[in-house]
Amino acid sequence: MKITLTGEDSIRLEPTEGPMTIESPTAERQYSPFHMLGSSLAYCTFSVLYSWATHADLPIDGMTIDVTWKFGDEPHRVSDVTLTFHWPSLPPARLNAAKRVAAMCTVHETLLHSPNVAIEAA
Numbered sequence: 001m002k003i004t005l006t007g008e009d010s011i012r013l014e015p016t017e018g019p020m021t022i023e024s025p026t027a028e029r030q031y032s033p034f035h036m037l038g039s040s041l042a043y044c045t046f047s048v049l050y051s052w053a054t055h056a057d058l059p060i061d062g063m064t065i066d067v068t069w070k071f072g073d074e075p076h077r078v079s080d081v082t083l084t085f086h087w088p089s090l091p092p093a094r095l096n097a098a099k100r101v102a103a104m105c106t107v108h109e110t111l112l113h114s115p116n117v118a119i120e121a122a
Contacts, residue, residue, distance in 0.1 A: 003039050005029050010068040013042035015050070015060060034078060038067035041083055044107040049085065052101045061089040081111065
């Protein structure tokens, strides 16, 4: 798996052989917590799509997943996230099913239904 930092507000996931890598086009671009958030959504979505594709005997050739985000204020936060999957080998008749499968990602569901978050001091 390869995650590429495509911008300060975007990442791309590409399935590859071997260990997961995180790459940046420049040394100045650091892997931020926001890149981590986008990466977790992309990786989770890939996992459910890959599982479905395996069971449906569909090739994942050329698949990439892009995640972009925007910030909002009051409070400062990630306000919008867009996930786009590119899957050239997916038969067009399976596109709607693939979208439904992608929405089953647990990270996606977590973002849609905010968890309670507690901050405690030890």
